[in-house]
Amino acid sequence: MRRTPLEAFHLRYLCVTDLSAQVWCEQQAVYHKEKPSVQLPEKTTIVLNTGKSIHLARELQDHNLVPIKTRSREDGWAIKMINILLTITNLRKGQRVRECPVFGVIEGVFVFGIIDQLNYTAKGELQLNELKTRESAYMPVPAQKKRDRFQVSLYKHLFDAMVQGCLTQDIFIHHLHLKPKQSLGQEIQEHAQKAGFMVQCFEDLLELVLLNLTHSDIPAIDSLQIEYIHQKTNTLLGTEVITYNHDELMSMSHYFLAYWKGQRDPNGVDIEDTWKCSYCVFADVCDWRRQRADSLIQKGREKTT
Numbered sequence: 001m002r003r004t005p006l007e008a009f010h011l012r013y014l015c016v017t018d019l020s021a022q023v024w025c026e027q028q029a030v031y032h033k034e035k036p037s038v039q040l041p042e043k044t045t046i047v048l049n050t051g052k053s054i055h056l057a058r059e060l061q062d063h064n065l066v067p068i069k070t071r072s073r074e075d076g077w078a079i080k081m082i083n084i085l086l087t088i089t090n091l092r093k094g095q096r097v098r099e100c101p102v103f104g105v106i107e108g109v110f111v112f113g114i115i116d117q118l119n120y121t122a123k124g125e126l127q128l129n130e131l132k133t134r135e136s137a138y139m140p141v142p143a144q145k146k147r148d149r150f151q152v153s154l155y156k157h158l159f160d161a162m163v164q165g166c167l168t169q170d171i172f173i174h175h176l177h178l179k180p181k182q183s184l185g186q187e188i189q190e191h192a193q194k195a196g197f198m199v200q201c202f203e204d205l206l207e208l209v210l211l212n213l214t215h216s217d218i219p220a221i222d223s224l225q226i227e228y229i230h231q232k233t234n235t236l237l238g239t240e241v242i243t244y245n246h247d248e249l250m251s252m253s254h255y256f257l258a259y260w261k262g263q264r265d266p267n268g269v270d271i272e273d274t275w276k277c278s279y280c281v282f283a284d285v286c287d288w289r290r291q292r293a294d295s296l297i298q299k300g301r302e303k304t305t
């Protein structure tokens with residue numbers, strides 16, 4: 001039997017950004033997994049690194065980064081769990097939080113992401129604020145906005161499900177194959193203790209997170225916005241307020257997940273979006289692009305005969 005892409009790429013879960021990349025070009029998202037050694041142009045790498053630095057500078061406004069050694073996969077996920085507990089604590093106090101992990105299962109696939117920022121507005125509503133940095137000094141084109149809208153909508157869906165108590169222990173064991181009884185590393189235990197949580201094994205932490213989420217009075221996210229920042233001048237280019245459309249999100253997620261579950265082949269861009277190919281690092285090797293070009297040549301020949 002043919003392996004699904006999830007199996008072929010040895011993926012136990014997908015990131016929100018894996019799915020949002022499909023909004024731009026699914027074929028490109030797949031090539032990034034298939035050909036990880038393909039070098040991004042130097043300019044793209046500089047833009048990505050500058051974006052990371054701006055995100056980091058924002059994060060450091062709220063808290064210091066603590067380097068922690070991990071010894072097992074459970075330790076790695078334990079750090080995310082502790083961050084969720086800290087998020088719950090800080091949101092309960094009405095404080096702003098940054099880099100909040102979110103996860104859940106959509107159509108049988110575990111999906112993980114990190115929300116840039118959550119804060120309460122003057123009206124007391126919980127707002128998600130996503131930061132996007134841009135090399136260009138103008139707002140993104142509609143195709144980029146569509147990808148970003150999908151990304152923040154998916155964050156909201158996952159976060160809301162978490163605070164509504166939809167996560168179960170079984171999800172982490174079944175999808176991620178984590179061992180509940182795995183002892184946590186010394187540094188992880190100490191980090192948890194400093195944050196006010198006594199835990200010894202992964203299951204202790206998992207139970208604590210699920211208990212806190214289930215009994216938290218944290219509301220669902222009320223509003224979504226994306227800030228676009230110009231990298232060079234660090235100035236705000238504009239803010240997009242996103243209207244959450246649950247049906248559209250679920251329909252797009254269903255379509256994208258169908259590829260990962262092996263229910264269909266990947267698609268490249270539509271004919272009206274072929275301009276994206278001129279910015280694509282895989283343009284020279286892209287089968288989708290070649291097939292499109294071949295079929296156009298064939299159609300031209302048919303017209304002239």
Ligand code: SF4
Nearest residue numbers: 025028268277280286
């Ligand atoms: Fe997608 Fe075009 Fe790149 Fe192919 S060349 S992966 S269709 S953007």
